[in-house]
Amino acid sequence: MTEDFSITIVGLGLIGGSIAKAIRENLKVKNLWAVDINKEALEEAKDSGIIDGFFQDDSIPLKGSDIVILCTYPNAALEFMRRNMEHFRKNAIITDTSGIKGKIVEEARKILRHDLEFIGGHPMSGKESTGYRISDGTIFRGSNYIITPHESNSKETVLLLKNMMLKIGFRKVIELEPKTHDRIIAYTSQLPHILACTVMNSESFHAGRDCIGGSFKDMTRVADINGELWSELLIENKENILAELSSVMSDLEDIYHMIEREDADSLKSAFRKSGNLRKEMKYEKS
Amino acid sequence: MTEDFSITIVGLGLIGGSIAKAIRENLKVKNLWAVDINKEALEEAKDSGIIDGFFQDDSIPLKGSDIVILCTYPNAALEFMRRNMEHFRKNAIITDTSGIKGKIVEEARKILRHDLEFIGGHPMSGKESTGYRISDGTIFRGSNYIITPHESNSKETVLLLKNMMLKIGFRKVIELEPKTHDRIIAYTSQLPHILACTVMNSESFHAGRDCIGGSFKDMTRVADINGELWSELLIENKENILAELSSVMSDLEDIYHMIEREDADSLKSAFRKSGNLRKEMKYEKS
Numbered sequence: 367m368t369e370d371f372s373i374t375i376v377g378l379g380l381i382g383g384s385i386a387k388a389i390r391e392n393l394k395v396k397n398l399w400a401v402d403i404n405k406e407a408l409e410e411a412k413d414s415g416i417i418d419g420f421f422q423d424d425s426i427p428l429k430g431s432d433i434v435i436l437c438t439y440p441n442a443a444l445e446f447m448r449r450n451m452e453h454f455r456k457n458a459i460i461t462d463t464s465g466i467k468g469k470i471v472e473e474a475r476k477i478l479r480h481d482l483e484f485i486g487g488h489p490m491s492g493k494e495s496t497g498y499r500i501s502d503g504t505i506f507r508g509s510n511y512i513i514t515p516h517e518s519n520s521k522e523t524v525l526l527l528k529n530m531m532l533k534i535g536f537r538k539v540i541e542l543e544p545k546t547h548d549r550i551i552a553y554t555s556q557l558p559h560i561l562a563c564t565v566m567n568s569e570s571f572h573a574g575r576d577c578i579g580g581s582f583k584d585m586t587r588v589a590d591i592n593g594e595l596w597s598e599l600l601i602e603n604k605e606n607i608l609a610e611l612s613s614v615m616s617d618l619e620d621i622y623h624m625i626e627r628e629d630a631d632s633l634k635s636a637f638r639k640s641g642n643l644r645k646e647m648k649y650e651k652s
Numbered sequence: 653m654t655e656d657f658s659i660t661i662v663g664l665g666l667i668g669g670s671i672a673k674a675i676r677e678n679l680k681v682k683n684l685w686a687v688d689i690n691k692e693a694l695e696e697a698k699d700s701g702i703i704d705g706f707f708q709d710d711s712i713p714l715k716g717s718d719i720v721i722l723c724t725y726p727n728a729a730l731e732f733m734r735r736n737m738e739h740f741r742k743n744a745i746i747t748d749t750s751g752i753k754g755k756i757v758e759e760a761r762k763i764l765r766h767d768l769e770f771i772g773g774h775p776m777s778g779k780e781s782t783g784y785r786i787s788d789g790t791i792f793r794g795s796n797y798i799i800t801p802h803e804s805n806s807k808e809t810v811l812l813l814k815n816m817m818l819k820i821g822f823r824k825v826i827e828l829e830p831k832t833h834d835r836i837i838a839y840t841s842q843l844p845h846i847l848a849c850t851v852m853n854s855e856s857f858h859a860g861r862d863c864i865g866g867s868f869k870d871m872t873r874v875a876d877i878n879g880e881l882w883s884e885l886l887i888e889n890k891e892n893i894l895a896e897l898s899s900v901m902s903d904l905e906d907i908y909h910m911i912e913r914e915d916a917d918s919l920k921s922a923f924r925k926s927g928n929l930r931k932e933m934k935y936e937k938s
Contacts, residue, residue: 553856563926593923637879640849
């Protein structure tokens with residue numbers, strides 16, 4: 367399906383690099399190019415045969431690309447589109463992979479040339495830490511990919527993007543409204559990241575570091591976070607994440623009072639609920 | 653060192669079963685016996701050669717055991733000791749593996765026969781879910797074991813217990829005051845469990861279940877919790893866990909306000925700190 371397509375990946379970090387590797391492993395394409403400010407990553411990817419080439423001048427690969435995958439921070443993706451709008455190939459498909467979708471889709475539509483299509487995307491996978499160095503073409507296996515098409519997108523383009531994501535390893539492709547995506551992701555991704563960092567930064571860590579078990583390790587895995595990216599994601603999704611934070615703080619306060627009044631029944635009932643939900647989730651995913 | 657010893661494990665659940673398996677795999681002992689109310693687990697352990705036998709009457713293995721390892725809930729461990737004090741072998745060593753130590757060590761000392769020694773213990777490892785069925789002799793590898801000896805314990809006994817725990821797979825044995833243990837564990841273990849359950853139980857889960865990634869999965873792994881056990885652990889360690897909950901709620905409030913006022917610099921600085929700490933921790937553990 368993509369044999370005759372040239373694809374450019376903009377931003378060859380953890381996600382861009384992983385997508386490049388997954389495309390190389392799973393798809394036939396005419397050309398796979400990359401754009402990044404980090405020349406080292408580009409050279410490494412070229413030398414190992416992951417990409418077919420890279421260019422100093424962004425306009426060259428864009429002019430030849432049927433699909434452009436923006437794997438940068440959200441505002442950088444918008445900025446890239448703005449700067450390069452005239453360079454995109456006629457009828458090209460542009461997609462992104464950043465963690466917020468409402469603003470991206472709205473702003474992209476404002477600046478998009480009429481022959482182009484933009485569809486927002488977001489992989490439900492990643493890794494702690496950052497950079498091409500740790501990118502891995504297999505990290506998408508078993509994860510879902512969210513796309514947030516607009517009514518102006520053609521069915522064919524949506525289907526093409528969906529199939530491409532399934533081919534490179536995603537388990538399911540979920541279609542969501544951009545705003546629904548942002549509301550959901552505040553809970554499923556942003557909240558766990560904030561909790562991980564908050565627990566990690568506690569004063570109590572220093573006394574406790576020899577007494578750490580699996581629960582602490584797993585809970586704090588993503589505390590090794592890309593602060594530049596995440597401060598942007600959180601601020602851009604402010605309303606939703608503040609609502610989730612309020613809700614979790616109020617739930618923690620309930621648990622606080624259950625423990626304070628030694629209300630074993632309420633604690634047991636909360637833990638029974640969480641146990642059942644977590645078991646169900648485990649079976650769903652396997 | 654333990655070739656001539658008979659050991660009885662009281663409570664053949666996840667931890668008791670895992671210790672039994674780890675002893676069978678790594679130590680020579682004269683006899684390895686078990687006591688449990690769940691006859692199925694006992695029979696399975698006997699049939700597969702993990703234990704040498706079990707008895708209807710607790711007093712029989714206790715009379716012949718040099719070491720008794722209590723792997724029950726904390727209050728059940730105290731209750732077992734109380735009920736069986738006259739049955740323990742002369743000079744036997746009793747230890748436990750439960751998640752609170754202050755109360756256990758204090759109460760055990762009150763009821764202990766003068767020829768016996770009690771040392772509290774707590775493995776920094778486990779698994780979500782419960783029961784002998786999922787016990788595993790390898791779960792201790794790479795984890796630390798905490799012991800909380802009292803000044804009345806002999807050096808030889810402390811050393812014997814330490815060596816035994818190292819032999820069955822623990823990476824390090826840490827000695828702590830019982831009260832220090834309880835304070836630390838509220839942060840390193842109880843807090844992550846409460847956060848996992850609280851996030852899991854959020855109303856937002858139902859809309860979000862298709863949009864779950866690694867951060868959510870890892871953070872909620874231990875939400876599949878043993879509610880009976882954990883309500884007891886939390887209530888028995890009330891003062892410490894309430895302090896940790898207060899502290900994390902106040903830290904979350906700080907993050908809330910940083911996002912609210914779009915203070916990217918403070919967010920970045922918090923994430924830089926958590927990233928560095930988490931990286932350091934990772935290298936320490938490997």
